[in-house]
Amino acid sequence: MSKILVIAEHLGGKLNPSTARAVSAAAAVKPEAIDVLVLADAVDAIAAEAAKIEGVSRVLTIVRAENAHPLAAVLAPQIAKAAAGYSHVFVPSTTFGKDVAPRVAALLGVAQVSDVMSVESAHTFKRPIYAGNAIVTVEANSAHTVVATIRTASWPAAASGANSAPVEALNVDVALPSHTRFIELQQGKSDRPDLQSASKVVSGGRGVGSKENFEIIYKFADKIGAAVGASRAAVDAGYVPNELQVGQTGKIIAPELYVAVGISGAIQHLTGIKDAGTIVAINKDGEAPIFEIADIGLVGDLFKILPELDSAIG
Amino acid sequence: MKILVGYKRVVDYNVRIQVKPDGTGVVTDGVKLSANPFDDIALEEALRLREKGVATEVVVVAIGPADLTAHLRNGLAMGANRAIHVVTDAAVQPLTAARVFQRLVEKEQPGLVITGKQAIDDDANQTGQMLATLWDRPQATFASKVDISVESGADGKATVTREVDAGLEVIEVELPAVITTDLRLNEPRFIKLPDIMKAKAKPIDTIEFASLGIEANDHLKTTHYAAPPKRSRGVMVKDATELVAALKQKGLL
Numbered sequence A: 001m002s003k004i005l006v007i008a009e010h011l012g013g014k015l016n017p018s019t020a021r022a023v024s025a026a027a028a029v030k031p032e033a034i035d036v037l038v039l040a041d042a043v044d045a046i047a048a049e050a051a052k053i054e055g056v057s058r059v060l061t062i063v064r065a066e067n068a069h070p071l072a073a074v075l076a077p078q079i080a081k082a083a084a085g086y087s088h089v090f091v092p093s094t095t096f097g098k099d100v101a102p103r104v105a106a107l108l109g110v111a112q113v114s115d116v117m118s119v120e121s122a123h124t125f126k127r128p129i130y131a132g133n134a135i136v137t138v139e140a141n142s143a144h145t146v147v148a149t150i151r152t153a154s155w156p157a158a159a160s161g162a163n164s165a166p167v168e169a170l171n172v173d174v175a176l177p178s179h180t181r182f183i184e185l186q187q188g189k190s191d192r193p194d195l196q197s198a199s200k201v202v203s204g205g206r207g208v209g210s211k212e213n214f215e216i217i218y219k220f221a222d223k224i225g226a227a228v229g230a231s232r233a234a235v236d237a238g239y240v241p242n243e244l245q246v247g248q249t250g251k252i253i254a255p256e257l258y259v260a261v262g263i264s265g266a267i268q269h270l271t272g273i274k275d276a277g278t279i280v281a282i283n284k285d286g287e288a289p290i291f292e293i294a295d296i297g298l299v300g301d302l303f304k305i306l307p308e309l310d311s312a313i314g
Numbered sequence B: 001m002k003i004l005v006g007y008k009r010v011v012d013y014n015v016r017i018q019v020k021p022d023g024t025g026v027v028t029d030g031v032k033l034s035a036n037p038f039d040d041i042a043l044e045e046a047l048r049l050r051e052k053g054v055a056t057e058v059v060v061v062a063i064g065p066a067d068l069t070a071h072l073r074n075g076l077a078m079g080a081n082r083a084i085h086v087v088t089d090a091a092v093q094p095l096t097a098a099r100v101f102q103r104l105v106e107k108e109q110p111g112l113v114i115t116g117k118q119a120i121d122d123d124a125n126q127t128g129q130m131l132a133t134l135w136d137r138p139q140a141t142f143a144s145k146v147d148i149s150v151e152s153g154a155d156g157k158a159t160v161t162r163e164v165d166a167g168l169e170v171i172e173v174e175l176p177a178v179i180t181t182d183l184r185l186n187e188p189r190f191i192k193l194p195d196i197m198k199a200k201a202k203p204i205d206t207i208e209f210a211s212l213g214i215e216a217n218d219h220l221k222t223t224h225y226a227a228p229p230k231r232s233r234g235v236m237v238k239d240a241t242e243l244v245a246a247l248k249q250k251g252l253l
Ligand SMILES: Cc1cc2nc3c(=O)[nH]c(=O)nc-3n(C[C@H](O)[C@H](O)[C@H](O)COP(=O)(O)OP(=O)(O)OC[C@H]3O[C@@H](n4cnc5c(N)ncnc54)[C@H](O)[C@@H]3O)c2cc1C
Pocket: A204, A205, A206, A207, A208, A230, A231, A232, A233, A234, A245, A246, A247, A248, A249, A250, A251, A261, A262, A263, A264, A265, A266, A267, A268, A269, A272, A282, A283, A284, A285, A288, A300, A301, A302, A303, B013, B037, B038, B120, B183
């Protein structure tokens, strides 16, 4: 039988929704137990949130001052130790998970399955390659621990509230390196919904033209209660900060509604929105590739259409 | 200080990937191959560090089949001092690639290894992190800015800005270390014709993979390839009013 250790992702004392998505993937393995491991300098609030997630058997915590910031080189040795006795270690495939999971795998001397989209059996998974242009079925060696990152856009967040899993402190005796130091996190402050978990997203591309013009995207997003995203071209041009980038090298998202404004639809961008419910494209070029995959397309100038939408919604 | 650069050859990022009808792989015959875009960025960063006087030598490394020579010549033409070609016909998985790099690190004693954050064929995003672990050194993944001055380099420190989901994280790592590149780190230079000529005289060391004594116990077996579910073209609406009506009908507004 499988026993799965899910590594909690958190920031500022709050559990990231990616954790509950990884729990969903763990549940698909139909394991005997799903334990969530929280590593932090103060774990209580995070552990309490994790304990509520349905399907979680236990929440394990490792409290150390060194765990104040998620440094892979510091966390990995603790996770590798804690992994003893587990058949699987699952980590969300976010920048946090992508950074730390390979370090855990290397410490355990095992391969890693990146970006699990579906669980076929305890050791068989589907994952995307070539920016999602091919899906492969991979079999991990059942003699070893499976270390995997979970493609969050492929999994719903496990429900929260009905559970109250026990929280247990874990003591792992392991020396931690001091060769890596956290300096700062520069974080864009925003009251808008979080791009990775929002049900609606409005993204702007190079067609928006400037940082100032991007206001029109923010305004429309606020009107419909959406998070704001962007193409790489818009980020590179300095219209918006990097954390808004959607796509192969940005965020992979699955909102119910995705509105692409002034975005041509390069494959690297489309990789990020394949799992969206409804894709709407607004572009002045009727030949733009985005229309090949959009559920609803509207050809025209965004600077004319967005204000019109605004008044049509009322 | 010497810098080793991961320089993998992959299917060019502009190629539309086709899965073979029998599900045994993707079509690679006759398609354009290029350096992994993140690796071009890795090489560019290494060259800039050499130009600043932080590094003295830049070595590109590729693991792959015998016909990688032309690919490595591109890296040399871009400006690397020399190349190492670890020859194998088998596709190496990240843990094995990391073990190969680890052997080269033992031999070459670099102050820095720069790899791409991911190879755009397997999209694994693992090799740099695994190498840092086997080597027991720091990693700074998804770098969008690397600060090593001649002074800080001599002190053995690099300050790296990383693109993370929450924004930009700045960390300080002691050297030697592994850095993996994100797209905004730099814009790789173009190769100029005279440099292609010069590159012909630069050395490429070839090492047989088998001679490294690495067990290629790649634990992942790929059993099937499939095309992704296709999203098809939907409807076109003629104006904002129609769009709003369509979204309301779907319950999205
Ligand atoms: C390895 C790699 C990884 C990458 N990763 C990503 C990624 O994660 N995310 C990503 O987005 N890209 C990524 N890219 C870049 C990608 O290839 C494209 O270059 C990028 O997505 C283009 O952005 P865009 O659509 O905004 O710009 P463009 O392609 O320039 O398109 C702009 C569009 O705006 C339209 N437009 C202009 N003015 C107006 C107007 N007034 N009204 C309406 N429409 C207008 C134009 O018709 C055009 O279609 C990656 C590239 C590489 C090589």
